[in-house]
Amino acid sequence: MDLEFLELTDRRARFIISGTAPAFVNSIRRSMMADVRAMSIDDVNFYNNTSVLFDEMLALRLGLIPLTGGKHYLSRSECSCNGEGCFQCQVSMTLNVQGPATVYSRDLASADAEVVPADGNIPIIKLFEGQQLLLEAIARKGSAKNHAKFQSAIATSYKHLPKFSVQECNGCKECVEACPKGIIRYENGSVHIADELECTLCNLCVEACDTHAISVIGDPQRFVFYTESDGSMSCADLLTISVESLMNRAGELATYLEAFG
Amino acid sequence: MIPVRCFTCGAVISKHWDQYKERISAGEDPKMVLDDLGVKRYCCRRMLLTHKELVDIFAPYQ
Numbered sequence: 543m544d545l546e547f548l549e550l551t552d553r554r555a556r557f558i559i560s561g562t563a564p565a566f567v568n569s570i571r572r573s574m575m576a577d578v579r580a581m582s583i584d585d586v587n588f589y590n591n592t593s594v595l596f597d598e599m600l601a602l603r604l605g606l607i608p609l610t611g612g613k614h615y616l617s618r619s620e621c622s623c624n625g626e627g628c629f630q631c632q633v634s635m636t637l638n639v640q641g642p643a644t645v646y647s648r649d650l651a652s653a654d655a656e657v658v659p660a661d662g663n664i665p666i667i668k669l670f671e672g673q674q675l676l677l678e679a680i681a682r683k684g685s686a687k688n689h690a691k692f693q694s695a696i697a698t699s700y701k702h703l704p705k706f707s708v709q710e711c712n713g714c715k716e717c718v719e720a721c722p723k724g725i726i727r728y729e730n731g732s733v734h735i736a737d738e739l740e741c742t743l744c745n746l747c748v749e750a751c752d753t754h755a756i757s758v759i760g761d762p763q764r765f766v767f768y769t770e771s772d773g774s775m776s777c778a779d780l781l782t783i784s785v786e787s788l789m790n791r792a793g794e795l796a797t798y799l800e801a802f803g
Numbered sequence: 804m805i806p807v808r809c810f811t812c813g814a815v816i817s818k819h820w821d822q823y824k825e826r827i828s829a830g831e832d833p834k835m836v837l838d839d840l841g842v843k844r845y846c847c848r849r850m851l852l853t854h855k856e857l858v859d860i861f862a863p864y865q
């Protein structure tokens with residue numbers, strides 16, 4: 543198995559993974575989405591809300607704000623406080639804004655300097671003259687198995703890289719016209735793909751060719767993988783945590799299998 | 804208020820709203836602004852493109 547990174551920043555990653563099978567690549571994808579845990583606002587106590595939105599709607603908006611850090615926090619169910627809530631499993635944030643003003647995610651004052659909104663400029667609600675929003679939000683650890691707000695990996699996807707081949711081309715250039723991505727080039731009497739990463743395997747070039755010269759199939763062993771992070775952790779962390787979780791579960795399975803002899 | 808995240812992919816698109824609104828009202832082409840902000844997928848683009856701000860209309864009826 544081979545990995546080649548095309549792009550790796552905190553918020554975005556794209557890499558080619560080759561010499562493996564779709565099932566494995568898809569396990570990474572699913573593990574990234576469902577196994578990686580993050581902090582998110584889970585409970586909100588409203589002390590004053592005279593804004594035009596109901597408490598419930600504001601709480602939902604607050605929950606969707608990605609929060610950074612908090613690696614060492616435990617989830618409520620695994621904490622020694624038995625779900626009562628303590629410094630190991632929850633972070634308190636307060637918000638107090640008086641209108642006229644727009645409340646932004648940066649207005650949340652967190653008790654833990656590490657666990658803060660990943661983006662400060664998320665508008666929460668616009669307050670008018672005389673309106674006030676005063677609340678305490680409790681952030682907890684969770685995974686997307688329980689709620690999508692805990693999901694850090696966004697638009698996580700992979701596709702097969704194309705195997706493009708041409709025989710007996712007559713140079714009509716129909717395929718060049720047909721490709722919606724504009725990646726087919728006709729040069730020196732033959733056609734080739736200029737950028738195989740862009741190919742969507744749509745097969746329009748195959749259909750456009752009257753002489754049936756082109757064949758495009760997805761390479762069963764080579765994939766291009768894409769993911770984005772919502773800012774709660776870096777893409778490198780997303781990837782390593784998900785692979786660790788996969789390895790742990792594969793290890794567990796191995797011990798079960800051994801028990802059966 | 805602009806939804807915090809894209810309904811389809813979950814990207815946090817609301818962080819672009821202020822800038823988007825400002826540039827659109829200055830007469831810029833939405834396509835160029837979205838390209839500039841790095842909002843690539845059409846699921847995210849429609850979130851900003853089709854959003855209608857209603858808070859100001861609701862304001863008197865709190």
Ligand code: SF4
Pocket residue numbers: 708710711712713714715716717718728733750751752753754755756
């Ligand atoms: S459509 Fe077929 S014959 Fe025409 S240029 Fe493309 S590959 Fe060659």
Ligand code: SF4
Pocket residue numbers: 704720721722723724725726735740741742743744745746747748758
């Ligand atoms: S399969 Fe579609 S995207 Fe790929 S080269 Fe052919 S026409 Fe272009």
Ligand SMILES: [Zn+2]
Pocket residue numbers: 618621622623624625626627628629630631632
């Ligand atoms: Zn606890």
Ligand SMILES: [Zn+2]
Pocket residue numbers: 809810811812813814844845846847848
């Ligand atoms: Zn989207």
